[in-house]
Amino acid sequence: MKFLVTGAAGFIGFHVCKRLLAAGHQVIGLDNLNDYYDVSLKQARIDLLTPHTAFQFEKIDLADRQSIATFFAEGNFERVIHLAAQAGVRYSLENPHAYADANLAGHLNILEGCRHNQVKHLLYASSSSVYGLNRKLPFSVNDAVDHPVSLYAATKKANELMSHSYAHLYGIPVTGLRFFTVYGPWGRPDMALFKFTKAILEDKAIDVYNHGKMRRDFTYIDDIVEAIFRLQDIVPKPNPEWTVESGSPAESSAPYRVYNIGNSSSVALMDYISALEKALGKTARKNMLPMQAGDVLETSADTHDLYNTIGFKPQMSVEEGVKHFVDWYRAFYHQ
Known part of the structure; x- marks a missing residue:
């Protein structure tokens, strides 16, 4: 099939493109290559994809309405995996308008592209951050998610609402993917594992919040990708028996579904750091700091719906996954 993957130069998008290409699909990758983090890392990911004859890269900004409309009209995409977004909870405190442009206007442009061009299935990245002030653990797709604690989280909740409205109005099958703290090789420099690894290798202290x-x-990234790959074949269908009063918020009378994609086990931050210290063979110096605005104390995914749908449950252990990241980091940065 012919896939559009947005955010193809990003961490998850790059790995999804690789998986689709390995399965024999045609992939058009879209990204704006912005400088939120090191552009050379994004370019290195794209450079690994471009030798594939079934891969094509387009540099377009999601917020550019006319360019996205033209791109869709000419693309004839059968399925869209929409992973592009302005990421990061803390950055949303500094630059809120970047989130409105990429995550709200950009998501709307993707929905419009799907609406006008007969896309058969749209999968899009949501986030565990939508659970916000929820305290019941593990987080379940059957729970309400009405109290986000960051603008980033609010935009992801908005994406789910926007997607539902398009599924209801236009019959577009949409699947929302609530990712839980993704890590692994080719990860983002703004995430804890990358920052901690860099600091420890440079003999600098790491900031440990709360x-x-x-x-x-x-x-782990491979578990995320496997779940996405299996879900792209599960096209949501309307459930005429569903009602707001008795149905799950993760389903609908429209062709709409939402899934948690997480490891289903909550790991203490200090144990995560210990796994990194073991993989590096170095002890970290730690700046113990108070809780950051927009953060939550704990996340844990209920993935029963995911397993019941695709027969797959993420399973990579933190010790093994962190070691894979460190091996990649040392090789990529020659350390």
């Missing part, structure tokens, strides 16, 4: 008293459902 004095280390945090837990995350760390999910």
Whole structure:
């Protein structure tokens, strides 16, 4: 099939493109290559994809309405995996308008492209951050998600709402993917594992928020990609029996579904750091700092719906996954 993957130069998008190409699909990758983090890392990812004859790269900004409309009209995409977004919780405190442009206007442009060009299935990146102030663990797609604690999270919740409205109005099958703290080779420099690794190797202290008293459902990139790959074949269908009063928020009378994609186990931040210290063979110097605005204490994914749908459950251990990242980092940066 012919796929459009947005955010193809990004961490998850790059790995998804590789998986689709390996399966024999045609992939058009879109990215604006912005400088939110090191552009040379993004370019290195694209450089690994371009030798594939079934891969084509287009540099377009999601917020450019006319360019996206033309791109879709000429593309004849059968399926769209929309992973491009302005990422990062803390950066949303500094530059909120970047999130409105990429995550709201950009998402709308993708929905419009799908609407006018008979796309058969749209999968898009949501986030575990939509659970916000929820305290019941593990986080379930059956729970309401009405209290985000960052603008980034609010834009991801908005993406789910916008997608539902298009599924309802125009019958576009849409699948939302709530990712839980993704890590692994080719990861983003703004994420903890990358920053910690760089600092430890340079003999600098790492910043540990809430004095280390945090837990995350760390999910390895290969597990994320496998779930996406299987879900792209599961096209949502309307459920005429569904009602708001008795149905799950993750389903609808429209062709709409939402899934958690997480490891289903919450790991203490200090254990994550210990796994990194072991992989590096070095002990980190730690700046113990208070909780950051927009952060949450703990995340944990209920993935029963995911397993029941695709028969797959993420399973990479943190110790093994962190070692894979460190091996990649040392090779890529010659350290």
